[in-house]
Amino acid sequence: MNLLPSAPLGATPVRAMTIAGTDSGGGAGVAADLRTFALSGVHGCVAVTAVTVQNSLGVSAVHTIPPEVVAGQIRAVVTDIGVQAMKTGMLANGAIIDAIVDVAAEVGLGRDRAIPLVVDPVCASMHGHQLLAPEAMDTLRDRLIPIATVVTPNLDEVRLITGIDVVDGDTQRQAAVVLHEMGAQWAMVKGGHLRSSPRSADILYDGTEFLEFEHVRIDTPHDHGAGDTLASAMCSALAHGMSVPDAATFAKAWVSESIRWSYPLGKGHGPVNPLWRVAGP
Numbered sequence: 001m002n003l004l005p006s007a008p009l010g011a012t013p014v015r016a017m018t019i020a021g022t023d024s025g026g027g028a029g030v031a032a033d034l035r036t037f038a039l040s041g042v043h044g045c046v047a048v049t050a051v052t053v054q055n056s057l058g059v060s061a062v063h064t065i066p067p068e069v070v071a072g073q074i075r076a077v078v079t080d081i082g083v084q085a086m087k088t089g090m091l092a093n094g095a096i097i098d099a100i101v102d103v104a105a106e107v108g109l110g111r112d113r114a115i116p117l118v119v120d121p122v123c124a125s126m127h128g129h130q131l132l133a134p135e136a137m138d139t140l141r142d143r144l145i146p147i148a149t150v151v152t153p154n155l156d157e158v159r160l161i162t163g164i165d166v167v168d169g170d171t172q173r174q175a176a177v178v179l180h181e182m183g184a185q186w187a188m189v190k191g192g193h194l195r196s197s198p199r200s201a202d203i204l205y206d207g208t209e210f211l212e213f214e215h216v217r218i219d220t221p222h223d224h225g226a227g228d229t230l231a232s233a234m235c236s237a238l239a240h241g242m243s244v245p246d247a248a249t250f251a252k253a254w255v256s257e258s259i260r261w262s263y264p265l266g267k268g269h270g271p272v273n274p275l276w277r278v279a280g281p
């Protein structure tokens with residue numbers, strides 16, 4: 001695959017910010033995003049939204065950060081360091097989403113503004129633990145999705161956001177149309193959960209054409225953090241100035257390799273592994 005360039009040693013790299021939760025097991029959330037940012041030539045900045053007590057078996061507790069502290073982290077970074085792209089992951093509740101959307105208008109974040117925004121609408125962990133309060137769904141739909149440069153739901157998230165039960169390529173495309181109509185500039189509907197298919201195919205749509213990104217389904221239980229890794233790779237590519245379709249091509253290849261080289265960790269699901277990028281023989 002084509003890799004993204006790193007800045008010469010001593011020079012300031014491009015910057016991106018993740019607005020997301022922490023995973024104490026290090027597999028998903030902020031930890032996953034920072035791994036992908038660093039390995040794709042991007043200096044990663046962080047706005048923490050929540051701390052999760054999490055391991056390979058699941059999430060057992062969540063502590064949320066006050067909305068004004070989330071907004072403060074974003075404002076502090078944009079006004080000093082400057083970023084070329086941002087992504088959201090776990091946002092925990094509607095008040096945090098409101099704070100992000102409000103500060104986004106102030107700092108020029110979102111579609112048709114200076115800083116592109118990848119929205120990974122994380123609602124629950126792979127074990128079913130809630131990572132977004134159900135009452136925040138309207139705020140996600142009505143306020144955050146309309147400022148997304150790209151929104152990247154998995155099929156469970158698609159069902160919660162659009163009510164569409166994706167069972168094949170046709171329903172996957174229907175869901176992409178609805179997400180675009182909700183205001184996202186591009187919708188990428190991920191097909192990782194269509195487990196009966198021998199290929200894992202994601203559909204990208206911008207209101208005019210459907211683009212498909214697919215890879216043979218890799219047989220592994222160690223896929224924790226796959227969604228975060230796809231979205232952060234897309235964010236890195238956008239920070240480097242790539243178009244959304246080119247960023248999606250990069251991100252799909254990046255996450256596929258990272259799933260291929262995932263490893264066991266703990267007693268449950270291990271993480272996907274972007275360290276293939278630097279691993280030696």
Ligand SMILES: Nc1ncnc2c1ncn2[C@@H]1O[C@H](COP(=O)(O)OP(=O)(O)O)[C@@H](O)[C@H]1O
Pocket residue numbers: 153154155190191192193200201202215216217218219220223225226227228230252255256259
């Ligand atoms: N077993 C797999 N083999 C190859 N690609 C996969 C596999 N599982 C997921 N993917 C890809 O990983 C990315 C994350 O997908 P998905 O599992 O649907 O999201 P999430 O991790 O948010 O639940 C997508 O690009 C998807 O196609």
Ligand SMILES: Cc1ncc(COP(=O)(O)OP(=O)(O)O)c(N)n1
Pocket residue numbers: 020021022023028029030052054089090122124125126127131223224225226227228229
């Ligand atoms: C803190 C935190 N953020 C996000 C997730 C979800 O990770 P994701 O890659 O979307 O999916 P799973 O690995 O849970 O399938 C998380 N678990 N924790």
